[in-house]
Amino acid sequence: MKPPVAKKIPHKVYAPFEEREDPYYWMNQRQDPEVLAHLEAENRYAQSVLCPTKQLQSELFEEMKARYRKDDDSLPYFFNGYWYIVRYEKGKEYPVFLRKKETLSAREELLLDANALAQGHSYLDVGSIAVSEDNRLLSYSFDTVGMRNFTVHFRDLETGQNLEDTLEDTSGKVVWAGDGKHVFYVTKDSALRAYRVLRHTLGTAKEQDTVVFEEPDETFDVHVYKSKSQKYIFISSSSSVSDEHHFLPSSDVHSPWRVLQPRTRDLEYAVEHFGDEFFIITNAQGATNFKLVKTPVETPGIEHWQEVVPHQEEVLLEGFELFDQYLVLEQRIKGLLEIKIIEFSTGDSHVIEFSDPCYTAYIGVNMEFSTTKLRYGYTSLTKPSSVYEYDMKTRSTMLLKRQEVLGDFTPDDYTSERLWATARDGKEVAISLVYRNSTPKSSETPLLLYGYGSYGHTVDASFSSVRLSLLDRGFVFAIAHVRGGEYLGRDWYEEGKLLKKKNTFYDFIDCAHHLIQEGRTSAAHVYAMGGSAGGLLVGAVANMEPQLFRGIVAQVPFVDVLTTMLDETIPLTTGEYDEWGDPRKKKYYEYIRSYSPYDNVVPQAYPSILVSTGFHDSQVQYFEPAKWVAKLREYSTSGNPILLVTDMESGHGGKSGRFESLHEEALEYAFLLNLEHNP
Missing domain, CATH: 3.40.50.1820 (Alpha/Beta hydrolase fold, catalytic domain)
Known part of the structure; x- marks a missing residue:
C-alpha cells in the first residue's frame, strides 16, 4: 500500500x-x-x-x-474517620472507589464505580473524587472525550442518589468548604486555560454561582486546593516563573480572600498550613534550588518569612511533609532523590538510605499530623513500585505493599x-x-x-x-x-x-x-x-x-x-x-x-x-x-x-x-x- x-x-x-x-x-x-x-x-x-x-x-x-493482577486493591489510607481504597475488578477496565468506616474490617461502602460511568463511551477519565467534611456527600468529575474538560456531579452517600447539581467545563478539581454546603471549582477559557474560580452552593443553579477569582493574565493558570489541616482553602495562580496564593478559612466561605504574597516576576512559592503558621517552599532571595520558610498566618507576607531549611547550592529541595513532631524533606542530590527526617524539638536529622544506582523515592500519602509513621514510595529500574511505612522515632521500616508482577x-x-x-x-x-x-x-x-x-x-x-x-x-x-x-x-x-x-x-x-x-x-x-x-x-x-x-x-x-x-x-x-x-x-x-x-x-x-x-x-x-x-x-x-x-x-x-x-x-x-x- x-x-x-x-x-x-x-x-x-x-x-x-x-x-x-x-x-x-x-x-x-x-x-x-x-x-x-x-x-x-x-x-x-x-x-x-x-x-x-x-x-x-x-x-x-x-x-x-498477563503480568498484571486482574483484581487488585490499592493500599488503603485513613482520612477523617474512613479508610479509602481503590479497586480493580477482574474483567473491568476502570477503578472502583470504596471506603470503610474506622476499621478495615468494617463494611465496604461504594463511592463510585467508574466502569458504570464508562458504559456507552469509548473513553473515560475520572478527574477527581472528594468527600465533604461531614462524610455525607461525594463530588466526582469525569471526561468522556479526552480534551480534559470535566463535568462534576454530586452524590448523597447515605441514599446513593445523585443530586441535581451539575458543573460543566471544569478543570476537574472540586474543593469542599467546611460546611458541606459549598464547593469551589475552576473553569477554563476558550483556549482551555484554567482561569476562573467559582463558589457553588448545593441545591442552586450553576448560573447563580459566585466568581471569587478571575485571572486576567493569560500566562497564568489557576488551581484551587485545601490544606492538609483542612482549615484553609487556597487559590494558586501560577505561571512558569511566578506564583501567587490567596486563602480563606474553609469554615467561612464568605470571608474575604487574602493574598499570601503578591506575585513578583521570578518569585515562586508553594504553601502548606500547620498550627498558626504557613510553611512555604520558595526560591526567594536567590534560593535557586529552593528553601523552606515559615510565617504567621496573620502576617503572611515575604517580609515576615523566617528560614527553616536554608538554600543549598548542591541540593534541590523538591517537596516537604509536616507532622506535629517531624518535618520531612524530599530533596535531590547529584540527580538522586533522598528523604530527610528532621525532629522539630531537637533539630536532629537523618536520611532514609537507598541502595540502587538509580531509583525513584517519594513522600507518599500522609493525611495525619499526629503520627510518627511516614509513608513513602520507592522504585528502581529493576524493583517494582513499593510503599513503605517508616517509623520516624524508632527508624524502623515496614513494607506495606509492593507491585505484584505475575509470571x-x-x-x-x-x-x-x-x-x-x-x-x-x-x-x-x-x-x-x-x-x-x-x-x-x-x-x-x-x-x-x-x-x-x-x-x-x-x-x-x-x-x-x-x-x-x-x-x-x-x-x-x-x-x-x-x-x-x-x-x-x-x-x-x-x-x-x-x-x-x-x-x-x-x-x-x-x-x-x-x-x-x-x-x-x-x-x-x-x-x-x-x-x-x-x-x-x-x-x-x-x-x-x-x-x-x-x-x-x-x-x-x-x-x-x-x-x-x-x-x-x-x-x-x-x-x-x-x-x-x-x-x-x-x-x-x-x-x-x-x-x-x-x-x-x-x-x-x-x-x-x-x-x-x-x-x-x-x-x-x-x-x-x-x-x-x-x-x-x-x-x-x-x-x-x-x-x-x-x-x-x-x-x-x-x-x-x-x-x-x-x-x-x-x-x-x-x-x-x-x-x-x-x-
Missing part, C-alpha cells in the same frame, strides 16, 4: 518578521471531511506497513497484560547502572540504564534511548512491567537525563529552556554518541523515544543527526513550535512563553525557528519513524504531528517508513482503561523489534 500523499494548499503564516509558507496548514480544520479522511488514510497505511507485526503485537499485548519475573535477572556522558560543552549528563543480565554489552545490542527535558520535569528511573517485554528480547533501555529537567538542580532546567533550549537536543545526541563509543550499541541498533515535549526532542534530533538512530518513536509530539507559539487561541500557548520564549520578539522567533522540527525538515535520509497522536488532544493538537509526517514523507530521501497513528477517540494521554493502553505500547514495541530484526 502506498503512503498517503497530503495535498498542498498555499497558506501564509504571518509573523512580525517574515511570512512562512505552510502548505499543510489546512489540516487544522478539525471538522473538515478531508482532514478526517486523511487521518483515516494514514491509519490504514500504518496498519498496512505494520501488518507483518500483527501477531507480534498480539503476543506483546497478552504478555504485558517468572525475578529482579535479580536484571541489572541497572548509571553512566555519565560528556556533552559538547563539557557538562556531564547522566544516563540510567537497565537490561537483562544475559544481554551482551556489544555494538550489536539494540538500545532504546528515552528523553524528555522540558518544564523542569525530571524523568526518574522507575520500574515498568511493560518494559520487560523489550528487555527480555535483548534490548537495553536507557534514560538520558538531559538539560531542561531538574536532574542536577534548578540550573539544569535553566540551561535547557528559552535561548538555551538546544542544550536539550545536544545532550541527547551526545548521550547516544557516548553509548556508541562505550560499545553499548551502534547507530544501526540505537533507537530514540520521546512524548509530548519529549516528542519535540526526538523531532529536533531527527533533523540534526538523522543517521544516528535506526528508528524513532514520537508520542503526541510537540513539533510545530513556531506556529503554535504564535497562535494565542491554541491551548497552553500564552502560558508557555517563559518556557520557549515569545516568538513575537525577534530573538525568540529566530531561535525557535532554528530548531522547531516542522520548520527544519530538509531533504535528507530520515530513519524509520512512528508518530502517534490523539484526535482530541488538548495539549498538542493532532494537526502538529499530522503536518510533520506529511512534510517528512515529502522530503525524506531514505525510503524508510514514516507512520502516523491517530487515535480518533482519545486525547493527550492516549487510550483510557487499565489494559486498553497496552495496545499502544505493544504497537510501539513491535515497530522497534521489527526494525531490529529486519534491517
Whole structure:
C-alpha cells in the first residue's frame, strides 16, 4: 500500500518578521471531511506497513497484560474517620472507589464505580473524587472525550442518589468548604486555560454561582486546593516563573480572600498550613534550588518569612511533609532523590538510605499530623513500585505493599547502572540504564534511548512491567537525563529552556554518541523515544543527526513550535512563553525557528519513524504531528517508513482503561523489534 500523499494548499503564516509558507496548514480544520479522511488514510497505511507485526503485537499485548493482577486493591489510607481504597475488578477496565468506616474490617461502602460511568463511551477519565467534611456527600468529575474538560456531579452517600447539581467545563478539581454546603471549582477559557474560580452552593443553579477569582493574565493558570489541616482553602495562580496564593478559612466561605504574597516576576512559592503558621517552599532571595520558610498566618507576607531549611547550592529541595513532631524533606542530590527526617524539638536529622544506582523515592500519602509513621514510595529500574511505612522515632521500616508482577519475573535477572556522558560543552549528563543480565554489552545490542527535558520535569528511573517485554528480547533501555529537567538542580532546567533550549537536543545526541563509543550499541541498533515535549526532542534530533538512530518513536509530539507559539487561541500557548520564549520578539522567533522540527525538515535520509497522536488532544493538537509526517514523507530521501497513528477517540494521554493502553505500547514495541530484526 502506498503512503498517503497530503495535498498542498498555499497558506501564509504571518509573523512580525517574515511570512512562512505552510502548505499543510489546512489540516487544522478539525471538522473538515478531508482532514478526517486523511487521518483515516494514514491509519490504514500504518496498519498496512505494520501488518507483518500483527501477531507480534498480539503476543506483546497478552504478555504485558498477563503480568498484571486482574483484581487488585490499592493500599488503603485513613482520612477523617474512613479508610479509602481503590479497586480493580477482574474483567473491568476502570477503578472502583470504596471506603470503610474506622476499621478495615468494617463494611465496604461504594463511592463510585467508574466502569458504570464508562458504559456507552469509548473513553473515560475520572478527574477527581472528594468527600465533604461531614462524610455525607461525594463530588466526582469525569471526561468522556479526552480534551480534559470535566463535568462534576454530586452524590448523597447515605441514599446513593445523585443530586441535581451539575458543573460543566471544569478543570476537574472540586474543593469542599467546611460546611458541606459549598464547593469551589475552576473553569477554563476558550483556549482551555484554567482561569476562573467559582463558589457553588448545593441545591442552586450553576448560573447563580459566585466568581471569587478571575485571572486576567493569560500566562497564568489557576488551581484551587485545601490544606492538609483542612482549615484553609487556597487559590494558586501560577505561571512558569511566578506564583501567587490567596486563602480563606474553609469554615467561612464568605470571608474575604487574602493574598499570601503578591506575585513578583521570578518569585515562586508553594504553601502548606500547620498550627498558626504557613510553611512555604520558595526560591526567594536567590534560593535557586529552593528553601523552606515559615510565617504567621496573620502576617503572611515575604517580609515576615523566617528560614527553616536554608538554600543549598548542591541540593534541590523538591517537596516537604509536616507532622506535629517531624518535618520531612524530599530533596535531590547529584540527580538522586533522598528523604530527610528532621525532629522539630531537637533539630536532629537523618536520611532514609537507598541502595540502587538509580531509583525513584517519594513522600507518599500522609493525611495525619499526629503520627510518627511516614509513608513513602520507592522504585528502581529493576524493583517494582513499593510503599513503605517508616517509623520516624524508632527508624524502623515496614513494607506495606509492593507491585505484584505475575509470571517468572525475578529482579535479580536484571541489572541497572548509571553512566555519565560528556556533552559538547563539557557538562556531564547522566544516563540510567537497565537490561537483562544475559544481554551482551556489544555494538550489536539494540538500545532504546528515552528523553524528555522540558518544564523542569525530571524523568526518574522507575520500574515498568511493560518494559520487560523489550528487555527480555535483548534490548537495553536507557534514560538520558538531559538539560531542561531538574536532574542536577534548578540550573539544569535553566540551561535547557528559552535561548538555551538546544542544550536539550545536544545532550541527547551526545548521550547516544557516548553509548556508541562505550560499545553499548551502534547507530544501526540505537533507537530514540520521546512524548509530548519529549516528542519535540526526538523531532529536533531527527533533523540534526538523522543517521544516528535506526528508528524513532514520537508520542503526541510537540513539533510545530513556531506556529503554535504564535497562535494565542491554541491551548497552553500564552502560558508557555517563559518556557520557549515569545516568538513575537525577534530573538525568540529566530531561535525557535532554528530548531522547531516542522520548520527544519530538509531533504535528507530520515530513519524509520512512528508518530502517534490523539484526535482530541488538548495539549498538542493532532494537526502538529499530522503536518510533520506529511512534510517528512515529502522530503525524506531514505525510503524508510514514516507512520502516523491517530487515535480518533482519545486525547493527550492516549487510550483510557487499565489494559486498553497496552495496545499502544505493544504497537510501539513491535515497530522497534521489527526494525531490529529486519534491517
